[in-house]
Amino acid sequence: MKFLLDSLLLLPLLLICWLEALVKLFIPKKRKSVTGEIVLVTGAGHGIGKLTAYEFAKLKCKLVLWDINKHGIEETAAECRKLGAQAHAFVVDCSNREEVYSSAKKVKADVGDVSILVNNAGVVYTSDLFATQDPQIQKTFEVNILAHFWTTKAFLPVMMKNNHGHIVTVASAAGHITVPFLLAYCSSKFAAVGFHRALTDELAALGRPGIKTTCLCPNFINTGFIRNPSTSLGPSLEPEEVVSKLMKGILTEQKMIFVPSSIHFLMMLERILPERFLAILKQKINIKFDAVIGYKVKE
Template identity: 85%
Template sequence: MRFFLDLLLLLPLLLIFTLESLLKLFIPKKRKSVTGEIVLITGAGHGLGRLTAFEFAKLKCKLVLWDINKHGLEETADECKRLGSKAHAFVVDCSDREDIYSSAKKVKAEVGDVSILVNNAGVVYTSDLFATQDPQIEKTFEVNILAHFWTTKAFLPAMMKNNHGHIVTVASAAGHAGIPFLLAYCSSKFAAVGFHKALTEELAALKRTGVKTTCLCPNFINTGFIKNPSTSLGPLLEPEEVVNRLINGILTEQKMIFIPSSINFLTVLESLYKNRNFKLAKYNEGLSSGSSCRVPVMLKHFILLTLPCFLRNHPHSSARHFSARKPGTNICCTYKSTTGT
């Protein structure tokens, strides 16, 4: 009996998300032009930040690239110039508020007012709470969320004055689901999602509708820093497919981008079953044994295996997975969006 009640609740949601995705597939939103825009990307020396810079270079934007890694930063800038874009590289420590503010002043003086800000830099340490050192927790929040406040405070005023601009928050699927042994990281990404949502509402309240916001929430991204991946919430994504979705999301002014798209459905599902102890992070290899979720196991697998087929741009090609269930040596992805998240 419980199975049929759950099915009655879930099938309408499945239908809604499927129809929504099909509608977007057949009636795509017009992409805006960003030619000549000044785009600042943090964590541009590697991974997602670097690839995002390349795509904006192809769109003939003027690029401002920030990273703590000078060598990687210069490589990114050189390639952007080869692609025909003007690129300005600044070595910036995104964990240092004063460095962010002083670098922002240099950017305004030497390049101009930033009109698209991509807060991409991130760090991640994998260990349990007690093995995570206090400075590591502080660094995680300094880079993954506090830097978003400082960069936005520095560059948003000009956007608001012109009622034109775009703030992009690179968050994570981990900003919607708790993951063991990533306590600091998940907390910082929950904060990043909240930052995006609150900023979006604040801009609307201030009637600055010309300043757009986008939040990217992908599963973990394969940038070479996550070792020995295993099964978890979903596929370990390739950075190229994430960047394609991100750029399209910015150009079509999407507020939230979930990769894979099924994460959006699962977050709604978790909310629906919050009183039944449904856990989004229970979608792993232990699903069939000892799960506290009241949704039948067969139905869970049905959702996981069939829903992505109906949703747009689901990355089936990524067969690798990541899990932080077993703590080991800390992995610090310093000031580079190695997870995208």
């Protein structure tokens, strides 16, 4: 009862906060300068990671690029140098904790202290639970979430000391809304969203307001990882569109980025609509893609 009464007393403050949020919608937020910052991007050899590196290069940042693919990472680094930025390429398997830690030490010694960390590396297997092999499930979690712990533990201490930095988590709409035949992927991305939210609260509790956090949650992206995706929500997103939204979110210190923004609306609906109606709504959304089905009905 006491909690209920205390909550009612907060209603005037809630109205003020709503009004403040409404006003901010019409006031463009100033973008911060990141010139000279040391930016580390994991999974920078292709897709979103590659394009994100290019955008930071245009902003005259010093790039540290990690990827397991040597050819891809060297190609990204070369393009960043053409754009006028310093770029350092490292072949790193982000699923290997000790390799992450040893590579982080080399980055600190050879390049300097990372102040913007973009945890982008990810893997996806499109199959049902029975067709997803045990090593694939393990790899999904090692890359999509455990690697975030290792990289953040490696580079956050200096950010904490300076009360300055930015941790970016590339998650997915599948970290909020589940999709059949992406069981391991959805589970890992739910964990990534939870990592972002918990880290944000922990930094606040530790009195480090200068360290910002951003989480990207896009719908299907046309990068070739998922074959023949389709949904009534619209066509697959182009990587350039997603990276444009990501960069805007980072530079304006936005905590959660949904691409398209309708994902946020669907997420709120899922929390308030009856279960039966949600099932019908999901049928209307009609998410499809090529997947391996291992479950067989016994005759």
